[in-house]
Amino acid sequence: MSEKGKKFHLYILAGLILGAIAGGIVNSLAGDGGLPNSIKFLLKNVTDPIGEIFKRMLLMTVVPLVFASLSLGVARFGDLTKLGRIGLKTFAYFLFTTAFAVGIGLILVNIIQPGRGLPKETTEQLMAEYAGESEKKLESNAKVDVNTFVNIVPKNPLSSASNPNNSEMLPIIFVAILVGVGITRLRLPLAQSLTTFLEAVGEITVFIIQIAMMIAPVGVFCLIFGTTARFGFDLLGQLAWYVGTVLLAIGIMAFVVYPIILVFLAKQSPFQFYYRARAIILTAFSTSSSSATLPTSIKISHEELKVPKPIAGFVIPLGATTNMNGTSLFEGITALFLAQVFGQNLEIGTQLFVVLMCVLTAVGAAGVPGGSIPLLASVLIVANVPPAAIALILGVDRILDMCRTTLNVVGDVTAAVVITRFEGKNFPDETPGEVHVVESSHVLPPT
């Protein structure tokens, strides 16, 4: 990476640290009376809008980028056998690491028992304070059932892409894979024009991301300032054992499990990996959104971690939507923590069911801030906890979200380097604009 690039990451890091310090100071000066009007004005009219613009600049590239990179990735695989093999390996890896992450979370929550000592007054106070917010969050009634799978096949792909609240990624992924396979069946001139077009779309999104990254130091400062200025640090003290359990589980995944995977499966130095992935980590931490981080993840994986474009284009968008190690362990710990608070003793069978629900809901959760909260309700029901109990943890959710999103995204990039180790030889270096399309009928039987 150029000197300029290195310096730029330092600016982003500086934005993050300064934002946290400034927000923390403002929060602690405000005391019990809440934030003064001048700060509220600043948040509402200056820092929130700038942070939001930064996030939107990244988010607006997600649908075209996922579509272009995934369909190109699949087309470049060239044949269904390769697609099937890489797809299977990727999903097996996602499933295993997600279940493993929940397992670590559940072991820790059973050992630490963060919910046992929580004073009754704290529970009552938090339930009263956050009841309204929790009702609002649960309103969307998101749940995992058979329709979750039916809805992967869209009635209209354009409406999936233009969902005003959050683009529905699974249907977009589904269509992109079909289009990718379709490209390999087209006559060569047609396939070439379409791939060239999709490559151009990919390059334009990269250009937009570069512009977004120019304002990243300021955007990151504003996002972190807003979070820490509003954050209830007192709450952090009251829920310290719970927050500590989640952070410990995230730490074990990030600093023990992934490094083992990187060394033994990907044959990479974890230090180098984390150093090269720092732009991804900073973006995930400050935006709390796997989707908003996706463009950066694809770009950096290819440029810095040398993941071939077809693999980055396939594994990372899939991972951003379906592979959420941080979210799954957060859900498991939260469900058991709340069960402990409500005096429920969950048998091992129920706990295994909780694991299953966490894996499924982590697949279904949207990659946006707080995307897993509505789905957490289904996990709580399995753990015999009333969904409204989410109110207890909402006050600390944003901080946890920043950390679990970072783990989610690092998990996707780890998957991409692991798959590269096993499949990378099939993708010798690519030059931009090169078309990797096989003759039609190579993939599917001729019609």
Ligand code: ASP
């Ligand atoms: N914010 C998380 C993400 O984007 C989802 C969640 O756990 O709420 O990955």
